[in-house]
Amino acid sequence: MPIRQLPDILVNQIAAGEVVERPASVVKELVENALDAGALRVDIDLEEGGVRLIRIRDDGGGIPPEELPLAVQRHATSKIGSLDDLEAVATLGFRGEALPSIASVSRFSLISRREDETHGSALEVEGGRVGDVTPRSHPRGTTVEVRDLFYNVPARRKFLRAERTELGHIEEWLRALALVRPDVELRISHNGKASRRYKGDEDLFSGARLVETVGREFADNALRIDHSAAGLRLHGWIAKPAYSRASADQQYLYVNGRAIRDRSVAHAVKQAFADVMYHGRQPAYVLFLELDPTRVDVNVHPAKHEVRFRDARLIHDFVYRTLHEALADTRAGQTNHAPA
Ligand code: ADP
Ligand code: MG
Numbered sequence: 001m002p003i004r005q006l007p008d009i010l011v012n013q014i015a016a017g018e019v020v021e022r023p024a025s026v027v028k029e030l031v032e033n034a035l036d037a038g039a040l041r042v043d044i045d046l047e048e049g050g051v052r053l054i055r056i057r058d059d060g061g062g063i064p065p066e067e068l069p070l071a072v073q074r075h076a077t078s079k080i081g082s083l084d085d086l087e088a089v090a091t092l093g094f095r096g097e098a099l100p101s102i103a104s105v106s107r108f109s110l111i112s113r114r115e116d117e118t119h120g121s122a123l124e125v126e127g128g129r130v131g132d133v134t135p136r137s138h139p140r141g142t143t144v145e146v147r148d149l150f151y152n153v154p155a156r157r158k159f160l161r162a163e164r165t166e167l168g169h170i171e172e173w174l175r176a177l178a179l180v181r182p183d184v185e186l187r188i189s190h191n192g193k194a195s196r197r198y199k200g201d202e203d204l205f206s207g208a209r210l211v212e213t214v215g216r217e218f219a220d221n222a223l224r225i226d227h228s229a230a231g232l233r234l235h236g237w238i239a240k241p242a243y244s245r246a247s248a249d250q251q252y253l254y255v256n257g258r259a260i261r262d263r264s265v266a267h268a269v270k271q272a273f274a275d276v277m278y279h280g281r282q283p284a285y286v287l288f289l290e291l292d293p294t295r296v297d298v299n300v301h302p303a304k305h306e307v308r309f310r311d312a313r314l315i316h317d318f319v320y321r322t323l324h325e326a327l328a329d330t331r332a333g334q335t336n337h338a339p340a
Contacts, residue, residue: 106150256290264309
């Protein structure tokens with residue numbers, strides 16, 4: 001075959017392979033867009049584990065009608081405009097990839113109204129084919145509907161799991177989000193029944209959200225952390241060693257408000273617990289690391305699950321020392337461990 005430029009729809013479908021793994025990835029991208037738009041209330045309606053329907057409605061700033069077709073174009077974003085912006089990203093999104101990717105593998109519609117518009121506007125996309133913008137009534141904010149995910153990609157559809165499993169992934173991700181944004185009201189419904197509501201309007205440190213998400217037992221055993229040094233701040237909660245887990249199921253790490261996985265930081269936490277926790281047990285924690293955005297590269301992974309720190313060693317040691325110190329009291333209480 002000669003070399004040729006692939007058609008846009010196919011390019012988006014290839015990108016979807018990285019960005020859209022399952023319904024939970026769609027929910028993640030769409031709710032992140034809602035938060036980037038300043039939403040304080042997000043309604044999430046799901047059917048059949050999100051495979052049949054994902055509908056996300058927010059009360060954020062909305063999209064002007066003339067920009068709707070752009071929103072579903074690849075590499076079109078309102079969030080960055082230059083390399084400098086990219087190096088200091090403060091929004092959750094910035095790649096301009098989510099909507100076109102999702103729209104290329106579903107029956108998709110985008111309905112939005114800005115405060116200053118008299119009515120809303122809608123745009124439908126089916127399997128990547130973009131329709132016309134039409135008027136549609138809508139309150140201020142945006143609704144995105146994603147139906148029949150992967151209906152046109154049978155190879156992908158095969159990898160979808162049972163409804164409960166897909167729903168579980170969505171709920172787990174929403175829990176992680178609810179932890180870091182207690183100020184936002186989240187309402188989740190599944191197959192027409194309200195399944196979860198996070199009330200919103202809460203202070204990150206009131207701890208109320210902690211009980212709602214990770215549970216009363218964690219909260220009762222939590223040590224509050226808040227330490228800053230060298231332009232780094234680590235805050236949140238770690239559970240006392242007595243509340244250890246058999247698996248890493250309660251380990252929440254956020255970097256500048258973004259839930260991520262990071263081996264080096266996870267290792268630093270484990271090290272800090274090493275002499276106070278039985279071998280094979282896992283610590284439970286909810287930790288927020290904050291640093292200047294120029295010190296962390298978020299453009300590492302299309303789904304943005306990972307970041308790269310400019311000074312990874314420094315951060316590892318900062319996390320280790322902060323938590324080691326915080327655990328000093330639990331260590332002093334133990335008689336069978338010699339101090340290091
Ligand atoms: P990104 O989030 O990386 O910019 P997306 O493909 O997710 O890319 O979204 C494209 C653009 O559409 C965004 O930059 C934003 O301007 C607009 N947009 C998407 N969702 C919303 C929303 N819920 N509210 C307001 N604007 C939105
Ligand atoms: Mg986005």
